[in-house]
Amino acid sequence: MKHLFWSLALFFCFNHSIAIVRATNKLTRDCEILKGIYDSYKIKNFESNCCDMENVDCESINSETRMTRLDLSYTNISEIPKNIVNLDELKKINFSGNNLNGEIPSFFSQLPHLEELNLSKNKFYGQIPKSFLDIKNLALLDISDNRLFGIIPSDFCDMETLKIIKYHNNMNSVYPSTCIREKFGL
Ligand SMILES: *[C@@H]1O[C@H](CO)[C@@H](O)[C@H](O)[C@H]1NC(C)=O
Ligand SMILES: *[C@@H]1O[C@H](CO)[C@@H](O)[C@H](O)[C@H]1NC(C)=O
Ligand SMILES: *[C@@H]1O[C@H](CO)[C@@H](O)[C@H](O)[C@H]1NC(C)=O
Numbered sequence: 243m244k245h246l247f248w249s250l251a252l253f254f255c256f257n258h259s260i261a262i263v264r265a266t267n268k269l270t271r272d273c274e275i276l277k278g279i280y281d282s283y284k285i286k287n288f289e290s291n292c293c294d295m296e297n298v299d300c301e302s303i304n305s306e307t308r309m310t311r312l313d314l315s316y317t318n319i320s321e322i323p324k325n326i327v328n329l330d331e332l333k334k335i336n337f338s339g340n341n342l343n344g345e346i347p348s349f350f351s352q353l354p355h356l357e358e359l360n361l362s363k364n365k366f367y368g369q370i371p372k373s374f375l376d377i378k379n380l381a382l383l384d385i386s387d388n389r390l391f392g393i394i395p396s397d398f399c400d401m402e403t404l405k406i407i408k409y410h411n412n413m414n415s416v417y418p419s420t421c422i423r424e425k426f427g428l
Contacts, residue, residue, distance in 0.1 A: 269293070269300065272309040275328050283319045303331055315339045315360070327352040336360040338384070346385070348373035358382040362408065370394055370409075370416075375401065384408040391415040394422050 273292035280288040292309065293300035299311035308331035315338040322342060326335070326349075333355050342364035350359060351373045359377070362384040369392040374383060381403050390412040396419040398404060407426045409416055418428070 269307045269309070272300075272329055272331075275325055276309070276312070278325065279314075279323045283317070283321075283323065285314070285317045285319065299334070301331075310334065310355075312336070322347055324349060329353075331355055333379075334358040337364065339363040342366055344368070346371050346390075350374070351376035353377070355379060357403070360384040361388070363387040366390055368392075372397075374398070379403050382406045385412070387411040389413055392417065394418045396421045398422060399425050 297313035366388040
């Protein structure tokens with residue numbers, strides 16, 4: 243009987259603590275995702291309290307602390323980590339000054355709170371993806387210094403939140419629509 247009591251007590255404690263860990267720690271998960279990114283791309287100087295890192299900001303959102311800014315500029319990565327979409331409270335992302343190449347991936351539009359996206363100074367090639375238009379809160383987009391080409395469609399002028407697009411130093415054939423030139427400059 244005594245034995246059974248302790249077994250049950252342990253069982254409940256154990257289950258309970260797992261529930262607490264699951265419920266309280268989205269931030270722990272954010273930091274784990276970031277650690278995974280650092281490990282796979284061999285980026286140095288990860289800190290387990292990831293909010294303490296200079297290139298990370300965290301904020302309280304619905305009374306939970308979450309990662310809201312991630313600056314991985316000049317970290318020599320050659321691919322955008324796909325699981326960045328799991329850092330779902332991110333507002334600001336900077337991937338400037340890396341070796342990113344190929345087409346710009348479309349998954350940024352899965353980040354519902356994204357406001358600033360800086361992809362400048364890479365080797366992105368191809369057209370400017372229309373998926374940017376699905377980023378509802380986008381305010382700043384920097385795709386300058388890449389190898390992009392094609393039209394920047396006038397649909398970008400209709401994005402209410404968008405204040406800045408930087409697109410200089412791409413292939414000569416990047417062609418901004420008239421309204422883009424008028425609204426955002428060259
Ligand atoms: C940057 O990454 C490339 C591989 O993508 C590697 O060859 C090079 O040595 C790296 N440079 C530095 C400074 O780590
Ligand atoms: C990264 O880009 C953002 C704009 O999105 C800018 O405010 C920030 O200063 C950049 N970071 C660095 C290290 O230049
Ligand atoms: C993007 O990041 C680069 C390098 O970190 C910075 O020089 C540039 O000003 C940023 N772009 C904007 C629009 O803030």
